[in-house]
Amino acid sequence: MIQFSDQPGLIESIQELRKYQLRPEQPSLESRLKCLENLCEVLAQPQEGWIKAVAQETDVPETCVRNAEFAGFAAGLSRELSLFRTGRDLVPTGLISILSPRVFPLRTTLERLVPAYLAGDPCIVKFSSRTSSAKQIFMDVLAEAKLDVEGMAVTSAPSEQLLPVLTAHPSIRGVSFVGSLKTAGEIQDLLQHFCRFQAWTGGITSWLCLSADDLERVAQELRLLAVKWGYNHPYFPKKIFVLESFAEKARSVLQELWPLLPGSQVSVSGLVAKMTSEGAKVRYEGSPALVEDLPHCSEFHQLEIAEPVVQLVAVKYIHEMVKWINTGSYGLLAQIWGPAEKAVKLAPKIECGLVTINEALQADQSLLFGMKESALGINDLTPEGCFFSQKRTVIMEIQGGSDFVSK
Known part of the structure; x- marks a missing residue:
């Protein structure tokens, strides 16, 4: 060589x-x-x-x-x-x-x-x-x-x-x-x-939680992912979408989960400060961080975020989850957690290179996929x-x- x-x-x-x-x-x-x-x-x-x-x-x-x-x-x-x-x-x-x-x-x-x-x-x-x-x-x-x-x-x-x-x-x-x-x-x-x-x-990995009954599964999979893969892995979600009807429960579940996640040495204070200056609320400080209520006009919805900062996004209707994913510049990975009949109808509408339903990705699956940029x-x-x-x-x-x- x-x-x-x-x-x-x-x-x-x-x-x-x-x-x-x-x-x-x-x-x-x-x-x-x-x-x-x-x-x-x-x-x-x-x-x-x-x-x-x-x-x-x-x-x-x-x-x-x-x-x-x-x-x-x-x-x-x-x-x-x-x-x-x-x-x-x-x-x-x-x-x-x-x-x-x-x-x-x-x-x-x-x-x-x-x-x-x-x-x-x-x-x-x-x-x-x-x-x-x-x-x-x-x-x-x-x-x-x-x-x-x-x-x-x-x-x-x-x-x-x-x-x-x-x-x-x-x-x-x-x-x-x-x-x-x-x-x-x-x-x-x-x-x-x-x-x-x-x-x-690269891009943004998004998780879509369609029902309150799946919140515990989402929390469990998120913890396993953080322990097994870390926050640099492209599978780790930087956005978690939930419905407004169970947003309060989702916030509670994630706030209980966050202290159990492994800590990161990557500083997120600068990024979190920029998000809060735009109106976002910090639900858990530290690294990783959990934020919510980032304004719809924020550029952070378009950017690929390398730091371990996860956004909780509550929307009124399921189709709004798809809209927010599809309006982004990237189309990497979306994972849907919820009733299979709803998820199957939703998946073809998402502009991502890979969409999974109620299943975490395995180590032997390729890292290289995507749509759009x-x-x-x-x-x-x-x-x-x-x-x-x-x-x-x-x-x-x-x-x-x-x-x-x-x-």
Whole structure:
């Protein structure tokens, strides 16, 4: 695996990867699948040092790192590999830039590296400059799984000088990015017209509680989520919608729950002060914080909030919950808690990439989904889709005309 730390090193790496791509002999699809089976085994039983290092570097609980970054991804990948048939003629897209975020760097990188690897695309992986340990663990994991890494380059150098080359170099055929909407916009401005692009920019996870009878379940699931995943996880809700008819009970249940939640080291005082200056009421001080009655005109309804601050939003009718979610810029995840017959009718109206009904997400489910500004470009993570591979049609002359040999 090639390592580099500056722009000249990146350009040299691109040249080497182009040579690799032009080699007449490449590993077979069967051998790649075998290597990915090895990868599943390595990730299913990660070294404790890996877990501690990633947890410390990303400010995510160790239990969450173990489940989301390692074991959960291994379970999901193992299931996907069992469905993937060998013998497919995949035509690589070409050199792919993979730009990873600070939070969940291994999971988000591997979710895009695997389809690129199966399709035969060489890759340049750019880790955040704040996750150098994750970069080293990534290399160790691939080495232990015995993946063919000749077609890969990796760095955790700062983005300032590298981003224009990673996105606009004529040899780059695709850019896959996870991070802020601001950076995604900068990448789009730099892209060449022939370069494929996909981006996941996060968003706001909303929970919709449809009845007072489900409040205790909501509180229980919220506590489990906080303990297991922490507040940085995209599954953790930043908005909880309830009806005005049981808003007082919801407030009471959540105020009883909040002291039982694990504390966070992230300061929220500045954000809470801004919300209260707009009229919001603080129902629980500290980190995490619970606020209510944020005015409808507040910009905080549109913004992705990274800090552990949860908004309780009471509306008169159920359809208003959908309205407030759909008017936002993001469309990540909505979880509905309530009578199934009502939830099933409600779910198709919500503009989110994933909607769940009375079920918490599991560790083996992908972190990458979304609609609107949560997911930009070609939202595809399959090796035989429209991002990591291309379709080839072969036409052969036969007696009396021509026929398609393969696609």
